[in-house]
Amino acid sequence: MFRLQRLEISGFKSFADHTEIVFTGNGITAVVGPNGCGKSNVSDAISWVLGEQRARSLRGGEMKDVVFAGTKSRKPGGMAEVVLHLIRDDSLGITDETDLDEIDETLAEIDETAVDMEAIEGVDDVDDLEAEAEIAAAGEAAASESEEVETVKALAVGSAQVVETRARPKRHWRPRSFALDFAPGEAVSVTRRLYLSGESEYLLNGKTCRLRDISDLFAGTGLSGSHYAIIEQGRIGQILSSKPADRRGLIEEAAGISKFRTRQRAAESRLESARANLHRITDIVSEIETRVNSLRRQAAKTRRFKMLQEEFRALLRQYYSAEGRHLSSLLEETAAALADAGELEQKLQSDLAAKEEAARETTRAARDAEESLAELRRIHSANALERDRAEREHVYRSEQVVALNERCESLRSEIDGSRTRIELLSGEIDRLRKDDDALAAAFAAADGEFRDAEAAHTRAFEALNLIETRIETLRAELIQHTAAAERFDEIGRQLEHNLDRLTTREQGLGSEGERAERTYQANREQAESLAAQLADEESKLRSLSDEKEDLSAATAAARQQLREREAELDALTEELSARSHRLATLNELEETRAVYAPQVQKLFSAADEIGVRMGGVLADRLRVDERAEKAVEALFGDHLEAVIVDSLGDARRVSDWLDSKGVGRASMFILSHSSSRNSSPDPGSIAAFMGADDDLAAALDEVFPREMRARLVDDVAEANAVPGEILIDTEGRMLTGGRLFIGGGTRRTSGTNESLLAFKRELNGLGSVVAELDRKVTSARADVEAARAALVDLESKTVDLQSLIIKVDRGIHGLQIQIHAAREEIDRADRHRRVVADESRQISEEIEETRSRLADALADRESADSARKESSALLGSVSDELARARASLDEANVELNEKRMAAVTADERRRSAQTALRRVENEHRDAMSRLALQEMEMHEASEKIRELHNTIDQITDRINTAPDEVAAENKVVDDALSALAAARELADRTSSELAEMNHAAADALNHRAEIEVRQAEAATLLRNITENCHQELNLALDELISTTEIPEGFDLAGARLAADDLRSRLDNFGAINMLALEELGEAEERHLFLTSQREDIVAGIAATEEALREIKQRSRDKFRQAFEAINENFKEFFVELFGGGTGEMTLLEADDILEAGIEVIAQPPGKRLQNILLLSGGEKAMTAIALVMAIFKYRPSPFCLLDEVDAPLDDANVGRFVDKIAGMAEKTQFIVITHNKRTMEAARALYGVTMQEPGVSKVVSVKFE
Template sequence: MLLKRLEMNGFKSFADKVAIDFVPGMTAVVGPNGSGKSNITEAIRWVLGEQSAKSLRGGRMGDVIFAGSDTRKPINFAEVSLVLDNDDHFLPLDYSEVYVTRRIYRNGDSEFLINKQSCRLKDIVDLFMDSGLGRESMSIISQGKIDEILNSKPEERRSIFEEAAGVLKYKNRKKQAENKLFETEENLNRVQDILYELDGQLEPLEMQASIAKDYLYQVEELEKVEVTLLSAEIETITETLETWRTAFQENETALLSLRKEISELETSAFSKKEELRKTEESLEGNRSDLLSKTERLEQLEGERNLFLERQKHSNENELAHAENLALVQSKIKTLEDSKQALLENLRVKETTFRVTSEEASELTNKMAQFGAVSEEAIENRKSDLFELKYEQTTIRNDLGYIDREFSQMESRLEKLEQENKKHVTSRADLSAAENETKAALDELKEALNEQLEIYSEVKATLAKQNARFEANERDLYRHYEKVQQMKSRKETLEELADDYAGFFQGVREVLKAKSELPGIIGALIELVLIPEKYQKALEIALSASAQNIVTENDEAARAGIAFLKKAHAGRATFLPLSTIQPRHLPDATRKMIQNQPAFVALASDVVRFDQKLEPVILNALGTTILAKDLKGAGQLAKLVNYRYRVVTLDGDVVNAGGSMTGGATKQGKSSILTRKSELETLTKTMAELSAETVEKEALVKSSKESLRKKQEELEETRLVGENLRLREQELLGKLTREQESLERLNQQLSVYDLETEESAEEKARLTAKKAELEQKNVAIEAQITEMDAEIADMIERSKVAESKLKSDEETLSNLKAKIAVQKSELEQAKTEVSRVQENLDENYLQQEELENKIADLKNNLSSVSMSETEAARQIERTRGEKEAVALQIETLNRSKAELQAEIADLEARTAERNNQASFYLEQKNKAEIQIGKAEVDVRNRTERLMEAYMLTPESAKEKRSAEFDMEALRSKVRLLKRSIDELGVVNIGAIDEFERIHERHTFLTGQQEDLLSAKETLFQVMDEMDEEVKKRFGESFEAIKREFAITFPELFGGGRAELVLLNPEDLLTTGIDIVAQPPGKKLQNLSLRSGGERALTAIALLFAIIRVRPVPFCILDEVEAALDEANVVRFSRYLKHFEENTQFIVITHRKGTMEEADVLYGVTMQESGVSKLVSVRLEETAELIK
């Protein structure tokens, strides 16, 4: 497999898209410091799946995107693609070419592609895992990798060998198995905790289920008897109800008949009253109409008089307007005659003005023609003169240019001579500087050796402090584990509490729905606080009543029962605060037992609770006595005549009536009460542990800070050494540059001699050119003098024509003055015509207005005459209508008196019928009351049947006995209810709850067994992974050890080296030490060698690993930086041994490495902050890296 091409776009300093094509063999990438060479290595590492921004010299992953420069804006994404030739199917993909792409956007989004198909980062990491090409593999070796080999602990150094052995996937699998094992143990602990809780619930539930079954039998018997009794009572009451309903119907019928008659009478009366109202309205309307007719008659007479007055006024106005019209028409005739005379005068003046203007125009044209002929000839000759002068100016400019060239040439020759002298001086200075640099290099090597000794001492102290830090850290992690276990147990208990585990089904469902059921306070056991000393006794004393639900009132209790019925969710007992009655020991009894040695306290006195719950607590515990032991309990019970229950602190009971209950429960069982107590204990303990955690964290932080300071000291020491090394490299570079500068100076001096010779030749050419131009200039000057004389003669001859032109100009001036006078008179005549026309227009308008007014007056006179005639007709008609209305008013008054008499008779008859209806209504209401009472009795019994037994009266009648005695039935009902009450609080839900808990217990037991089996399997998998890792690691280590023994003497030209396992018995964790003996030196640990020896030893180890596990390609990033020139040459030639199987991409500064490369690429930063890729010739390389 080969690395074919790397494509980058927007990655770090590569702002523009760049593609690097790689070939088999060695490709070298060179360039000055800071140009971005190492960004190529990081691009390859990144696309192979690197996830650490720090490893890429960044603070966060977004730092790999080009951030902009002084001249460029930031880019919004970075993209790197790697193209691999996979013809040999080295990678497990069915493609001959693999194209891997990674892309990141500035908003943090990322994309990953294999052959342009979207994938996950994990897919890319898995593709290269254990292939030798992963981001941490030996395919990418940087100076940091060399430092890692040199400076890491033996235990840390083994990671390089693990990668070479290909065991990372097995270690990852083991890590996955460990994670699964942790999850399995967590689940197992959770299951065991739940089983522990269930064990404590099974036994009491079994006993409660037995009591509940007895209770259900008696309830069933009560149902049979009570159903018969209720059905018989409903039947008896129903018969009485029918009698009252008959009486009610009879009175209802009589009452309806009377109400119908009353209604008819009231309807007749209403009709007559309505008729009377209409008569009165008509009467009022006629009276109003009579008044209106009178007022209208007066109005019409006034209007007729007004019309007669208007007719007289219009006749007078028409006569006056006719007189004015005659005067206007006479004035118009006079103005029209004057207008004709003015227009004739205007035509004469226009003709005279036109003739004079034509004479002036003709004279002007003659003058212009004579002057143009003379001036045109002069202008043409002047144009010829201008062209000659232009040519003369061009020649003079060329002569000036030649003079300037002579001057510049003299200056350049003078400057060349000065620079020649300067470079001669510089050559002497550089020779002196070369000698000084060599001396500084010798001093620097001595300082570097001293710094290495200081570094070793600081490193030894750091190792001791690191051991202390790791011990403190392990202690903290053990503490964290303890806290986590308690937290897990607490979460389990809280989860059980939140799920109301241990509560009966009905109780649990109500408590879960508490937010939907107003008035639900909670279960009794939740609402009390019991000291640990009394928990066992109180748990027995409360028994099943601990799960009774306390409510604000009986309405909330009924709502809770209805909820359980609707959801079919079981049963529960409710304790309404509004109805529950407290129970007390008599004062005399209390005083009698308080002084007894066995007496501890009353159960209600040892619990803490909200004061409003006192009736509930006293009802449950007010008559329960606590005793020290069973013997003392018996004495106290006897003292109170076995009327009250006595409970010992161990949980034994002497019941009311003398029976005794006791024994032992299964070891380890828990209850709701113990769970609650354990939760409180855990909360308190975790608070204490939290304070301890702070102390331990502070200790770890302190030791970590000391370690950090020592690490900083070591880093400072290392940096001093590194700076000394860098200074050494700088001096070496300086020496090289000085030598190269000397060579360039000698070349420059040769160039100066050549430039001097060329300048002399150019000077001779310019001299000849100047002589030719000066001859042309003399000839043109003579032509200009001759043409100036010719133009002067032409100007003299044109002056003779000027005299005739002046005479014509005087004649033209007189004509223009005459035209101005005529034009003024013409304008005055036009103004007079306009004035006369305006007067005419005004009189025409006045004539039209008078004619329109006369026409309007005639039309108005006709209209007024017609209106007066119409008014006379309306006056006659209105008088007739007024007399008719007066007659109608008289008729309506007579009708009104008749209607008032009929209404009085109807009202008297209605009052009589209302008295009769009142009697029947009273009888009806009496029957209705009795019906209501009977219906309530029937409804109550029907509701009892439905609520208690879900039966209708019909279905109850079918179920009842054929023969029965009502009193016997009532007696039996009382006996059964008393017997059920004597059973006390019964938990019906215990039957289903016991079955549910038992079923869950069985299921969880099976889960526990499965988890234990899975745990064993995971241990087996982890052991198998360890064995595989040990086998592969051991084999790989021995192979690398053998190859290292070969590569070391090959690189050093002799000597020997060895890899040593610190703990051969533990191949999973053993560290690896490196012992080396270069030629002529003693065998020592690698850390005691010089920097160059250590670096070359590390390179020899890397070559050994590559020989054991060849990789298709390998990126070497300045790994030879610490080597001297001889070792660099040896290193670069040694790379040739691997070219057959491995393709090398080398980032380098060293000339020896560059000389061995097959292909060179250069990286420059011609534009600030932006890296560019350039092709490089071998001879240009040294210049490029400066």
């Protein structure tokens, strides 16, 4: 418990100056003063410093309204500050909080066993979850009640990665009891400041704290929450008029349930979170169970799939082997049929071309005849259209002449009528002009008389205005001088009062400035000490950072080296893969002889059947220089594919086989072991670049003597040719005997490869290249592993160093926070010091200015008084002149009205005559305009009739010549029709013949196309089967055919259907999870782990529910105990205060006592039981006072503040009220704000609040011994 020692107020509401109120240890302290002097601001200051957040409770619209708002003579304050000084006193007893300790332990155990669902949902499997738990356990324990996230920083692969791990548990219940932190007799000060900028701060013993810290400090004392120890002005009546549910807050605060309520909310929050977690983990377990069942089905499906796949592969081997053999024989049959069909098609195409040319000629002649006829018909149509247009125009012009003649007759009659109307209007105009002249003369005479009367009236009015203006001026001067005299009197009194106030304020600011200076210096010393500690830690951090930079640089270099080694390895691996794939492709082409002509391929494939040893082709025995490859291919052409045999007999056997099979022609090169050539080839000849051995070179000299002696040059166009000599350049261009030039792109027609020699060269060179690349890749892998090991070692060192840096950085961060807080304190103290200094300077300036203004005001007062007397005398003499001037003005006004009426009547008559004259003149002008227009239209119609007669004569001549022109045009058209018919007949005959030939050619083309389609289908099927065989069996078709035995009577169509059926069955399996067995084990393990976690959550919910039941039960017991005791006290105090009657509290029916409202029943003596709201104001106040005293008797508060609660009471009730609080003052300090003398008499100390200066409150204290 705490006792109130003193209260300091600065800049709060009307307390503009620093004010201090010292309270006695016991008894009653009264605060008195007139209405509006600021007494209740003392009560507001105590509520505000204890944490009141509702501006309306402080009688304001917003919180900044508590800052001194200024007056006419004072500027607004910049800050409001209230300091409440208390002292710890255990004589009132210490509350037993054993129950709270047990509940706190239970909540802490619930938090410790809570399951972190975010961690469970954030990992993929159990191993990851366990790893995360180990990281969380290795971190520092969370110290706050809210969720904590520990950040572990690790440097990995060159950059700092932030790994967030959530500590388990996420929340820690840590109750606080600030009251136990202060020893008995220790002073405690609570400070609250608010700046106009909106910045607010709380201090506990001069240290910055939170509002929650202050609330915890006074929890259970009646000074926080629904505080019953501070009864603000008007609240005594609200206690009875409030809702029953709101009224129970007072009883709960007295029963000490507010602390249980806090723990109940915490337990309910944890229960809600646990139930949500149970729902979430149940969903997860359900999903895992579904996944386990799915994986079991997938595993069984995978086993069935593998068995069916093996059966399918065995059937495919037999099917592909049989189909491949069938398609190969089909391709050979279609090749011969295709050659015959091609010859027939060529003959028909040549005949068709000649006939098409003849058909084009006849068609062109018919088209020319059609165009000529069309042009004649167009001319004929145009002439006919022109003749028809002339006839229609003749009719139209004739009709126009008739219409114009009729219009001319109508215009003549209209012109005669217009001339008659003009003569009548001219006579009317002359008459009206004479009337207007007479009326104008009469108006001029009446207007002259009116002007004279108006001038006389104006002169009388101006005279009266001059007199009235003078009187008003004199009256204004009199009022001004009188007001000035009174104002200067008031200014003098105010300036004298302000001078006294400013002198007092200057003294108060001196003491406040000293206190602000002491606070500023203390905060500076603390900040300097913290800065020294921070400098040491930062020095240590810089040293570690330098070391880390060195390690980072080394790591970066190692990482760069690793990347370079990996890039080099990737490049070598990619190149090796490309070269190996290319070598395999070339070897496959070489083995299948795919680069040779088809007949050569068939020869090698049938070598065993022919019975001849074939030594390859001629190109296999050559090693041609790359520079001469195109030249050699141009010279020898298809002979490079000549098959090497040993003898002429072998060559004949090969030729006989070719004839028998009909596969075409082929070259055989007979190479026997003859003597080598005697001399080396000419260095410039092509033989020098062939790379042939001696036996082959000698044989080539015999077979190709001119070609072997051909001279290789850079460009045949620039070389000098010798007669009979062959020149050839590196691009394959050839010049023979200086006259025969052969050039253009070289293209092999028999094979599929554009350059057979380049193919051979690439095939021979790739073997050594692949071997060298394989050696380099092995070496590069070793370099990569060494670089990776070095990088891992450096990264490990960096992580260890980073952990140390984080630890030091956290320490620095803590010091920086403390320094920042200290600097904020320095800034606040400095602002406070500057505010005090500025106010002191302003006060001094205001004092000097006030003294000067006071002297000026006294002098001005004497001048204003003498001027007032002079103005009063002059005002009396001018009033008589005003009466005479008003009589003269009335006479002039009567005469002016008579003359005005006569002038208005004459003017109205003249205006009517002028209006009639203008109307007749306008009609005359309109008639003249119509006559001119009619005469103009008559002239234009006559001219138009003459022009139409001329046009009709010309059209008549054109119509008479039309029949002769029509006859001539019809004859020309008939001749053109005859010529067109003859040309079309010839073109039709030619087209018919062409159609027959096209039909024959189309039949031949279709026949050849059918053969090609069959051949293409067979080739496509064979290629597809080859590709499918490689894709599905990973075997070459040739290898499969040679290694697979086909059973006798094999049904190819049945095998195809069976294979399709098996393939369909495999496809219908859908997605197959080949890792289903492994995933099944992992999923079952995770399911077991989550099931155990769910059981933990269920146990936690049960423990939380038990804790909630315990909290609610203890709250019910405490509430029931407090309610019964307070109710008995209330009955007792009610009888004592009213001198009889009955008063009690009852609980409204509710399912839970903790939710039941409280109804107050009061029956003063001599009255029947009635609604409490029907009691008088005094009876309501006495009932509320009895209730508050009953609460105080059960749970005394350190002090009690009552703001004018005795206002509605009469003298007798005030006496009872004073006696009661005097009896309770031994245990509780009472601060009573009152106007009542009886209450003042009972006080041991009396504080008077006055407002000597308007808007500024001051306190005067009197202590009674």
